[in-house]
Amino acid sequence: MKTFDNILVTKNYRDHQHVALVQLNRPKVLNALSTDLMREVVEALFSLEDDRDVRVIILTGNDRAFAAGADIGQMVEATPIDQINDNRFRTWKQLALITKPIIAAVNGFALGGGCELAMSCDFIVAGDSARFGQPEIKIGTIPGAGGTQRLTRALGKSKAMLAVLTGEMLDAYEAERAGLVARVVPAETLLQETFEIAKVIANRAPVAVRLAKEAVNMSFETSLKDGMEYERRNFYLTFSSQDQKEGMRAFLEKREPKYEGN
Helix, strand or coil: CCCCEEEEEECCCHHCCEEEEEECCCCCHCEEHHHHHHHHHHHHHHHHCCCCCCEEEECCCCEEECCCCEEEHHHHCCHHHHHHCCHHHHHHHHHCCCHCEEEEECCCCCCCCCHHHHHHCCCCEECCCCEEEEEHHCCCCCCCHHHHHHHHHCHHHHHHHHHHHHHCCEEEEHHHHCCCCCEEHHHHHHHHHHHHHHHHHHHCHHHHHHHHHHHHCCCCCCCHHHHHHHHHHHHHHHHCCCCHHHHHHHHHCCCCCCCCCC
């Protein structure tokens, strides 16, 4: 794995061969999401996507911030054409192409683009210090990387509208109650707790995990009828996997399965 300027990448995280950690590393600006940082995040994720040893990826920041938003210094004098030519949103779209589970481990601020990045992951584990929000309205603009869409799907229209129109933050427990966050843990044990969840997923059959992720994501893109058909096709497809045979045999033999990703 190459060395990056704005992120740190750790394979074999905590000596687990199937878990990798990607850490945003611009602490002086609370991990503001510059174009270069986002490009590096996507490059690292695709490298881990292609690594057969990696089954689960944790994306995190630091104790003060997951990411406190976009790099406003890059945007203050920008024109619409500048924004188009920047290709920033093309980079964001590539996040959806990652088939392996990505867990956002959030301490501190996840605001603006930071909240959108966390929501782009498969689920969020939050330290009890975490704060989420889309404050773009306070600086004369609106969310542009999914904030109005993903937040509404997570919170419902009323709560999302309040958050977007006021720019107010949600604390970790409010975010959990509303469905934005999967679990809240003590801030000081965030990475350990997230790692324990990642280990559980990494020990599941990789093909089934991929197909399950696809099916859940499809539920946001299609009707119930079409989603059920998609789910059923993915269910059938698992039966072409050696891991399905291993998992069911292990269950019948009352032993732990050994999944190879085949």
